[in-house]
Every structure is written in structure tokens, then in C-alpha cells.
Amino acid sequence: MAQPTPQTMEPHRAQWKTQWGFLLAAVGSAIGLGSIWRFAYVCYENGGGAYLIPYFVALVTAGVPLMILEYGIGHQMRGSAPMSFAKLSPHWEWLGWWTVTFVMFGIVLYYAVVIAWCVCYLWFSLSLAWGADPNAFFFQQFLGVTAGPQVIGDIRSPILLALVIVWAANWLIVFFGVEHGIEKANKIFMPLLMILILVLVGWTLTLPGSMDGMLRYLKPDFSRLTDPKVWVDAYSQIFFTLSLGFGIMVAYASYLPKKADLHRDAWVTSLVDTAVSLVAGLAVFGTLGYMAAQTGKPFEQVVQHGIGLAFVAYPQAISLLPHLQQAFGVVFFLTLTVAGIASSISILEAFCAAVMDKFHYPRKTVVTVLSVVGFLGGIVFATGGGLSWLDIVDHFLSHYGLFLACILQCVLVGWVYGAHRLREHVNAVSATPVGKWLLDVPIRYLIPAVLAYLLISDVIKDIREPYGGYPWMALLLIGRDWLVVTLLAALIIAMRPWRKPLK
Numbered sequence: 001m002a003q004p005t006p007q008t009m010e011p012h013r014a015q016w017k018t019q020w021g022f023l024l025a026a027v028g029s030a031i032g033l034g035s036i037w038r039f040a041y042v043c044y045e046n047g048g049g050a051y052l053i054p055y056f057v058a059l060v061t062a063g064v065p066l067m068i069l070e071y072g073i074g075h076q077m078r079g080s081a082p083m084s085f086a087k088l089s090p091h092w093e094w095l096g097w098w099t100v101t102f103v104m105f106g107i108v109l110y111y112a113v114v115i116a117w118c119v120c121y122l123w124f125s126l127s128l129a130w131g132a133d134p135n136a137f138f139f140q141q142f143l144g145v146t147a148g149p150q151v152i153g154d155i156r157s158p159i160l161l162a163l164v165i166v167w168a169a170n171w172l173i174v175f176f177g178v179e180h181g182i183e184k185a186n187k188i189f190m191p192l193l194m195i196l197i198l199v200l201v202g203w204t205l206t207l208p209g210s211m212d213g214m215l216r217y218l219k220p221d222f223s224r225l226t227d228p229k230v231w232v233d234a235y236s237q238i239f240f241t242l243s244l245g246f247g248i249m250v251a252y253a254s255y256l257p258k259k260a261d262l263h264r265d266a267w268v269t270s271l272v273d274t275a276v277s278l279v280a281g282l283a284v285f286g287t288l289g290y291m292a293a294q295t296g297k298p299f300e301q302v303v304q305h306g307i308g309l310a311f312v313a314y315p316q317a318i319s320l321l322p323h324l325q326q327a328f329g330v331v332f333f334l335t336l337t338v339a340g341i342a343s344s345i346s347i348l349e350a351f352c353a354a355v356m357d358k359f360h361y362p363r364k365t366v367v368t369v370l371s372v373v374g375f376l377g378g379i380v381f382a383t384g385g386g387l388s389w390l391d392i393v394d395h396f397l398s399h400y401g402l403f404l405a406c407i408l409q410c411v412l413v414g415w416v417y418g419a420h421r422l423r424e425h426v427n428a429v430s431a432t433p434v435g436k437w438l439l440d441v442p443i444r445y446l447i448p449a450v451l452a453y454l455l456i457s458d459v460i461k462d463i464r465e466p467y468g469g470y471p472w473m474a475l476l477l478i479g480r481d482w483l484v485v486t487l488l489a490a491l492i493i494a495m496r497p498w499r500k501p502l503k
């Protein structure tokens with residue numbers, strides 16, 4: 001009798017209705033807040049158009065190989081990250097759990113709060129509620145920022161309310177499953193997102209001074225390429241923006257049919273995310289160029305990054321517009337909200353898939369419990385001290401956590417399981433074969449080396465001076481312990497037996 005293969009063991013696994021549906025969902029996860037407000041600034045700061053060289057080098061040598069790895073193991077093992085890792089080697093199940101746990105009970109908790117800010121600002125746009133001083137409005141009136149992480153302050157009720165909306169949306173989409181929830185939502189979200197971004201760029205182009213901003217964004221300064229920081233920034237951007245090391249792409253690929261062009265899909269996902277980041281950057285820098293022209297300030301002074309860009313600089317620019325200010329604000333914050341939700345549902349699904357694989361609980365129960373816990377866990381970031389908590393947790397999780405998880409994933413697949421075995425599977429289903437140089441070499445040597453470098457330089461920097469100037473105690477108790485607690489939880493879950501034996 002034929003041996004049951006992993007494929008025949010779970011005949012009822014959900015599946016994408018179409019290949020397109022899968023691609024849109026993967027792209028939806030990749031394009032997020034990170035792509036829209038981070039890419040442009042990092043590009044500008046690191047040599048403009050010249051930064052595209054290290055960016056593409058990082059994409060080809062780390063992004064695409066890791067994406068092929070995640071698609072490959074998810075597809076071959078037909079499981080979420082914990083199940084796929086356990087099938088690769090029973091001793092490594094914990095790594096799958098740790099990844100999905102610190103992302104679900106860490107990164108997404110504060111990511112959802114930032115989406116909630118966008119929802120609030122969508123509303124504020126209607127009345128230009130930030131008034132003449134968007135900086136004071138954001139930090140004092142809206143966030144009610146306290147003296148530091150040790151002073152929690154009060155819960156900000158508008159943020160809390162918006163957080164309910166964000167989690168309700170996450171819940172509703174994932175509740176209906178892979179085909180009827182996630183695939184359907186992304187089939188609406190992704191075209192909508194592209195339209196919104198194109199509207200923003202087109203609109204921005206009509207504003208005086210915008211061209212100057214766009215040119216500054218892309219003007220190449222090749223001399224910057226000799227600075228190692230530029231390369232470090234390119235590599236660290238690639239992992240986050242492509243949602244690698246989150247356990248997301250593993251789960252999404254596990255819902256693909258047997259015939260799936262994994263090699264092509266990895267390229268398509270990475271290149272579409274890059275194209276969208278680049279184009280969104282035009283809108284961002286165009287608006288900054290307009291603001292510089294209107295205020296007469298030097299360009300360098302109006303440029304801001306991250307939350308300062310979205311919640312201070314943009315509102316300022318919106319107020320300066322000659323007409324249709326409200327509509328411009330709505331388009332911008334809707335873009336961020338849609339991009340954010342398409343990303344947050346992907347990790348909700350990644351964790352949900354992991355629990356369903358292991359314990360066979362019904363999807364609807366798992367999603368409901370996770371959404372409620374996700375909301376409750378996010379409340380701490382919706383307080384006056386929330387911004388510093390967010391900053392600390394983000395630093396530890398999206399640097400130490402993700403870097404370490406990606407290194408270990410490469411060790412597991414590259415060395416323990418064997419990169420060539422994964423490559424054989426990918427090549428058996430892809431139209432064009434993947435060579436050693438695109439998979440084995442990066443996974444076994446290059447990616448672990450680059451990530452180890454990033455990790456060690458972070459450790460050295462953090463030891464020299466405490467991150468963000470926060471008290472050591474706060475950094476250790478909030479940041480480090482967040483990682484430790486999620487690791488312990490992962491170890492405990494990994495020790496529980498599978499409802500159905502794996503092999």
C-alpha cells in the first residue's frame with residue numbers, strides 16, 4: 001500500500017479558489033505600513049535612486065530566496081509554520097510557534113493600534129481636526145504622550161474605539177476562511193489600494209513643488225553606496241516589507257493546490273511590493289515637495305519619517321491644500337488603513353492555521369478568541385505610555401525577534417533538512433527551475449551571515465547606549481521579556497501532543 005504523503009493526510013485543507021487569489025493575498029500581506037511610509041524615507045536617506053542598487057541586491061540575494069523557502073516548505077508540508085517545521089524536523093516545531101506567537105502577540109498588537117490611528121485620522125480629515133499645530137495635536141491631544149514607558153497614563157478612548165473597528169474587521173475577514181474571507185477581501189483591497197495610490201500620485205503631481213520633492217526622493221547619490229549603513233538598511237527593509245520570518249507566507253502557500261509555480265510567485269510578490277513602495281514614495285515625497293514650496297522652508301526641514309510623516313507632516317500638507325483638503329486626507333488615510341488591514345489579517349490567519357493544524361479546533365472559535373485577545377492585548381499601546389511601549393516592543397521584536405527567527409529558519413532548512421531537498425520540490429512544481437545560487441547559497445551562507453551581522457551590530461549599539469534613551473529596566477522588562485515570554489509559551493505549546501500524529 002502506498003505510504004500516506006503529507007498531501008493525503010489532510011484532505012480537507014482549505015484552498016485558494018484561484019492562483020490570483022493567492023498572489024493578491026501574499027502581496028496584500030507584503031504591502032503594509034512598512035512599504036508605504038518606510039520605503040520612501042529610507043530610500044531618500046540612503047542615496048535616493050542609488051539606493052535601488054542595494055535594495056535590489058538585497059531582494060535577489062535574500063528576499064526572493066527566503067520567499068521561495070517559505071512558499072516551498074508551506075507547499076511541500078501543507079502546513080502552517082509550526083506544522084511545516086515539525087515535519088522538517090520534530091525538534092524544531094517550537095521555532096514555528098515562537099515565530100507566529102511573537103508576531104501575533106507582539107507585532108500585530110501594536111500594528112493594529114497604528115491602523116487604529118489611521119482610522120481616527122480618516123475621521124479627523126473630515127474636519128481637519130488637527131488645526132494649526134498638527135504636531136501638538138498628535139502627540140499631546142491625540143496620544144496624550146506621557147513622560148515614558150513607566151507612566152502608563154490613561155486609555156485614549158478614540159484610539160480604543162478605532163481599535164475595536166480594526167479587530168472587528170480582522171475578525172470578520174478571517175472568520176470566513178481562506179477562500180470566502182481572505183481571498184475575497186484581498187480581491188477588493190488590492191485593486192482599491194492600487195487605485196488609491198494612483199489617485200494620490202496623480203493628485204500630488206498637480207501640486208506646485210511636488211516634482212521637486214519627487215526628484216529629491218529619487219536623485220541618485222552613488223557615493224553613498226560605499227557606506228555599509230546603506231546596505232544594512234536595504235537588507236533590514238527587505239525582510240520586514242516582504243513579511244518574511246513571520247510564518248505568514250508558509251501558511252498562505254499551504255493553501256495552494258499541488259500545481260503551483262512557486263518560483264514565479266516569489267518573484268511576482270517581491271517585485272509588486274517593490275513597485276508599489278516606489279510609486280507610493282512618489283506621492284509621499286511629492287507632498288513634501290509641495291509643503292516645502294508653500295512654507296518656503298528648506299526641503300530637509302519638512303522631511304519626516306515613520307509616524308511623524310503620516311501623522312504630522314501629511315496633516316500639515318493637507319491643511320495647506322487649496323481645495324478638496326478633506327478628500328485628500330480621506331484618500332491618504334484610507335490607503336494606510338487598507339494596506340494595514342491586508343497585512344494584519346495575514347498574521348491572524350498564520351496563527352489561526354497553526355492552532356487549527358495542531359489542535360483541530362474550529363476556525364470560527366479560534367478566530368474569535370484570537371481577535372478578542374488581540375484587541376485586549378493592544379490596549380496597552382492605546383494608552384498615554386503606549387507610544388514608548390510601541391517603540392520598545394517594535395525594536396525588540398522586529399529586529400531581534402525577526403532576525404533571529406529568520407536565521408534559525410535558514411539553519412533548519414539549509415542545514416538540517418537540506419536546501420537541495422527543498423529546491424527539488426520547488427523545481428518539481430515550478431515552470432523555471434531555481435538554481436543553487438538563488439536558493440542553497442543564500443539560505444545556507446549569505447542570509448544567516450547578513451542577519452547575524454545585523455543582529456550583532458544591534459546588540460553592540462544597544463549595549464553602548466540604551467535604545468531610544470529609555471531606562472534600562474524598561475527595555476529589559478518590556479522588550480527582552482516580551483521575547484522571552486513568547487518563547488516560553490512557544491516551547492510549552494510545542495510540547496503538547498498533536499491531535500492527529502504527524503507522520
Ligand code: PFF
Pocket residue numbers: 029030031032033034035107108111240241242243246343344345346347348
Ligand atoms: N509587510 C508588512 C509591512 O510592510 O507593513 C509587515 C507586516 C506587519 C505584515 C504586520 C504583517 C503584519 F501583521
